[in-house]
Amino acid sequence: MTGKLAVSTSGHDRGRIYVIVKEEHDLVYLSDGKIKLVEHPKKKNKKHIQIIKRLPNEVIQLLEGTKFSDLNIKRAIKLYMKKQEEN
Template sequence: MEIKLAISRSGHDKDSIYVIVKEEANMVYLADGNLKPLEKPKKKNRKHIQIIKKLPKEITQVFTQENFRNEEIKRAIKLYRKSIMDTRQV
């Protein structure tokens, strides 16, 4: 399963990081494992997000099983934030 992270580019959640859990024609369903869990994902227009194309390997390794949980989503977002901070400090 290919995992995709996205950053919200508009709305009150601007600059929030999410995992895309479902995709439709021009809508995506986003979860962050915390305020927006898998059971109640955020529905957002595709043009209001930016998909993160280059993910570090440790993030893709978090999602080993087919059905991932909120804990894995939180961990992936945390690892991505850490990788951004590490690259900015170089």
């Protein structure tokens, strides 16, 4: 699941889009590149997120690679939001 976009489904950040930067047993670590940076990701239960399965190719290309950066995460989320508005 690492490198995928996800939407928070519960908590005070409900509806917010994140990138999954790390995964453990029942937990994922999320970053949005602005408030929750890659160095200090948000810890959330897997039950409380929804994976976004249909991603534009441009977003997938931005998120590919071994090392995440805050800049690439911000770009990927912004590009995804732009593509959603177009549809």
